[in-house]
Amino acid sequence: MPDPAPKRPRPATDRAFRRHPVLFPLFLLALLAIVWFGVKSTQDMIGMKSRFSADPEVAGWMTPRYIARTWNIPPEVILESLDLTAEPRKRMTISEIALDKGLTTPDYAAEVEAALDAWVAANR
Secondary structure (H helix, E strand, O other): OOOOOOOOOOOHHHHHHHHOOOHHHHHHHHHHHHHHHHHHHHHHHHHHHHHOOOOOOOOOOOOHHHHHHHHOOOHHHHHHHOOOOOOOOOOOOHHHHHHHHOOOHHHHHHHHHHHHHHHHHHHO
């Protein structure tokens, strides 16, 4: 009578699944979640780099102090580009300043942005 073929050992994953029928699928699910969130985080980081690589556009909700910090420009330059002789009230927005000057917010924001671009080009 011929000798039967030797038994091959079962793979480790098969043994783990048989030993822990509930924990092993949960482990695989957790591993899948780690990979998923890792890929999403990497995509977000790549997107943020391109989103914040340039100076942002001036918007009506911005205050002069916020613009100075965002564009990394001295506050005096901001006040000069906004055509303000004195410090505006504490949280005066671009929209409020434009309204005081009798201009529309988009037109005034475009003027301010052009002045800031000119200053950045001359000083950086």
